[in-house]
């Protein structure tokens with residue numbers, strides 16, 4: 076596995092920690108680098124509002140992260156964060172991982 080793949084996987088994990096479910100199939104993804112920005116990912120349409128997706132098309136890292144997120148974690152109540160480790164909560168990971 077190359078360093079790039081490992082870095083990519085780490086990026087995905089960080090993004091996964093910043094995903095908020097808005098409704099079925101639609102997720103809000105906080106930007107990893109700029110907490111003021113966040114993107115809307117629509118899984119059904121495979122759509123994302125980030126520039127990367129707009130310009131290049133296809134699956135951007137947000138779409139990939141949301142896919143991995145939904146496949147791994149299937150919380151009973153998406154708005155209940157009490158079962159989520161503190162380090163995975165949006166807003167917390169930025170300070171704890173840097």
Ligand SMILES: [Zn+2]
Pocket residue numbers: 114123124125126127128135136137138
């Ligand atoms: Zn995106």
